[in-house]
Amino acid sequence: MSQGYIQEIFSSFQGEGAAVEGSCYGLRQIFIRLAGCPLAQGALGTKGCIWCDSPEAKANHLKQCLVETEAGSQTFENIKNPVTEKDVLKHIRNLTTNDLHSISFTGGEPLHQPEFLERILTLLKKESYKTYLETAYTEDVEFLRRISHLIDFACVDVKDRSTEASLDWKVLVNREIEMCKILKDNTRVFAKTVVSKSSRKEDFEVIADLCGRIGIPIVIQIVTPPDNSKILQPTWRQITEFSEIAAQHLPADKVGISVQMHKNLNIL
Numbered sequence: 001m002s003q004g005y006i007q008e009i010f011s012s013f014q015g016e017g018a019a020v021e022g023s024c025y026g027l028r029q030i031f032i033r034l035a036g037c038p039l040a041q042g043a044l045g046t047k048g049c050i051w052c053d054s055p056e057a058k059a060n061h062l063k064q065c066l067v068e069t070e071a072g073s074q075t076f077e078n079i080k081n082p083v084t085e086k087d088v089l090k091h092i093r094n095l096t097t098n099d100l101h102s103i104s105f106t107g108g109e110p111l112h113q114p115e116f117l118e119r120i121l122t123l124l125k126k127e128s129y130k131t132y133l134e135t136a137y138t139e140d141v142e143f144l145r146r147i148s149h150l151i152d153f154a155c156v157d158v159k160d161r162s163t164e165a166s167l168d169w170k171v172l173v174n175r176e177i178e179m180c181k182i183l184k185d186n187t188r189v190f191a192k193t194v195v196s197k198s199s200r201k202e203d204f205e206v207i208a209d210l211c212g213r214i215g216i217p218i219v220i221q222i223v224t225p226p227d228n229s230k231i232l233q234p235t236w237r238q239i240t241e242f243s244e245i246a247a248q249h250l251p252a253d254k255v256g257i258s259v260q261m262h263k264n265l266n267i268l
């Protein structure tokens with residue numbers, strides 16, 4: 001048995017992605033938001049992404065985990081962390097609905113609790129659940145290789161330089177592309193890049209080129225600026241330019257844009 005730290009477990013719809021292979025956009029999922037993010041904890045020399053949309057999940061050891069009591073109710077109970085993989089399975093069973101597509105692992109960074117994640121994935125596979133991984137970074141690519149057969153769908157968050165998630169942006173981007181490559185053998189995977197008004201064409205070109213080389217679809221996600229921040233959404237011209245740049249490296253059906261549906265609906 002293994003134990004781990006989770007921020008929240010709830011039922012909702014996947015709010016990110018587009019009509020590209022690997023995306024589960026608009027499909028019903030149960031979300032497991034694991035605690036801890038190595039990028040936010042300085043793994044690559046910064047405090048993580050400047051527009052982090054899950055700041056509560058940055059810390060490793062959250063005392064409490066919020067669990068939705070009934071699918072769709074948006075009412076929650078607090079349970080004590082750490083929890084076991086069997087606890088997680090129990091809550092997943094309770095939140096399972098007939099339209100459930102898959103179980104989404106998000107964060108924080110789900111790969112930051114490797115043993116715990118592997119145990120949950122193994123249990124879920126035994127019960128024929130489909131799984132979806134949302135990831136941005138791991139130091140242990142061999143672990144990712146080992147568990148890739150347990151993951152059906154994956155979104156690798158390939159960070160734009162303007163996120164400031166790494167002191168050396170190229171190191172991070174190359175790692176994320178390596179992760180896409182590893183996942184590709186067993187998993188339907190796509191890359192997601194969040195763009196803002198400060199994103200630059202030449203940086204996006206680097207990402208599009210790398211995705212094109214390995215044939216990974218790319219979703220251009222328009223940033224949802226956090227409250228009271230100075231971050232601005234890209235202009236429509238920028239969005240169309242990014243899409244056209246991506247299509248210079250990938251077929252048009254491997255390129256799409258995305259806004260965070262859940263933020264627009266004001267749901268989890």
Ligand code: SF4
Pocket residue numbers: 037038039040047048049051052053054055057058107108109136165
């Ligand atoms: S990788 Fe995710 S959790 Fe970590 S700082 Fe960036 S947005 Fe936040």
